[in-house]
Amino acid sequence: MTARIIDGNALSARVRDEIAQRAAALTARGVQPCLAVILVGGDAASAVYVRNKVAGCEKAGIRSLRFDYPANATQEEVMAKLADLNADPAVHGILVQLPLPKHLDETQVLETIDVTKDVDGFHAENVGRLSQGLEAFIPCTPHGVMKMLESAEVPVQGAEAVIIGRSNIVGKPMAMLLTNAGATVTVCHSKTRDLASHTRRADILVAAIGKPRFVTADMVKPGATVIDVGINRLQDGPDAGKLCGDVDFEAVKAVAAAITPVPGGVGPMTITMLLENTVISAARVARAARK
Numbered sequence: 001m002t003a004r005i006i007d008g009n010a011l012s013a014r015v016r017d018e019i020a021q022r023a024a025a026l027t028a029r030g031v032q033p034c035l036a037v038i039l040v041g042g043d044a045a046s047a048v049y050v051r052n053k054v055a056g057c058e059k060a061g062i063r064s065l066r067f068d069y070p071a072n073a074t075q076e077e078v079m080a081k082l083a084d085l086n087a088d089p090a091v092h093g094i095l096v097q098l099p100l101p102k103h104l105d106e107t108q109v110l111e112t113i114d115v116t117k118d119v120d121g122f123h124a125e126n127v128g129r130l131s132q133g134l135e136a137f138i139p140c141t142p143h144g145v146m147k148m149l150e151s152a153e154v155p156v157q158g159a160e161a162v163i164i165g166r167s168n169i170v171g172k173p174m175a176m177l178l179t180n181a182g183a184t185v186t187v188c189h190s191k192t193r194d195l196a197s198h199t200r201r202a203d204i205l206v207a208a209i210g211k212p213r214f215v216t217a218d219m220v221k222p223g224a225t226v227i228d229v230g231i232n233r234l235q236d237g238p239d240a241g242k243l244c245g246d247v248d249f250e251a252v253k254a255v256a257a258a259i260t261p262v263p264g265g266v267g268p269m270t271i272t273m274l275l276e277n278t279v280i281s282a283a284r285v286a287r288a289a290r291k
């Protein structure tokens with residue numbers, strides 16, 4: 001068997017076309033969607049993601065505002081900028097790129113973002129609403145994964161879903177979304193005993209642990225759908241400098257029925273869902289103003 005590849009670049013291109021049309025319609029009604037992005041420090045990967053977010057906005061007709069702070073920025077500086085952006089009616093989405101430098105209080109920063117502009121879906125109120133199946137901004141990576149499962153027509157209801165990783169950005173919201181969609185969900189993590197006994201039961205396996213090629217073929221049930229959320233840059237060996245996921249792609253694709261690649265899988269969908277959340281936020285503002 002060789003797995004079907006779920007192509008995140010192709011799906012992103014289709015979804016972004018629709019987003020651009022919605023952004024153009026809102027702009028014509030006098031509400032151009034606008035995303036504000038805050039980057040603190042010089043983390044190279046974060047700088048790439050922020051650049052791609054800003055470029056994605058531009059291509060979709062979404063206005064973007066970018067604020068760069070040095071690694072030694074204070075909590076007060078970041079909070080003051082968030083207060084300004086919260087108060088600005090022309091700004092519909094606000095995000096603070098993670099991770100933040102260690103001296104900053106991430107929880108306080110995320111809780112300061114106006115919940116109606118929290119297009120990353122990390123504010124506790126959005127997390128709580130999602131857990132109850134209420135309308136909420138859904139964190140972009142797990143939302144992108146759900147879109148990929150839907151586009152690939154992978155049955156979720158009744159499926160055994162196993163997630164490796166329990167982060168606030170991916171693992172926990174992924175578990176909520178899959179649960180809400182009717183899957184039976186197991187969340188595994190660094191303290192899980194006999195991890196492979198869990199992963200081998202999975203119809204849908206989501207790897208989000210940040211360890212290159214951690215998921216090997218013997219950990220995967222034949223015919224499973226494997227979603228790779230990892231983005232790791234290999235340090236040494238013949239592939240040094242290359243990007244790879246948390247899944248041993250070449251070996252696992254011989255066992256799985258469907259698999260996402262890295263790069264070109266979940267990553268582009270993360271930015272696509274951010275653009276969609278920004279347009280949704282602007283549409284709510286336009287609706288409230290009856291524009």
Ligand SMILES: Nc1nc2c(c(=O)[nH]1)N[C@@H](CN(C=O)c1ccc(C(=O)N[C@@H](CCC(=O)O)C(=O)O)cc1)CN2
Nearest residue numbers: 049095096097098099120140141263264265267268270
């Ligand atoms: N505020 C946030 N911070 C972080 C988030 C987030 O959703 N909100 N997620 C990740 C990083 N991330 C978005 O910010 C992200 C990661 C990867 C990609 C992506 O397109 N990856 C490409 C490869 C890009 C490369 O060349 O390095 C791919 O997989 O094809 C987009 C966004 C942590 N922080």
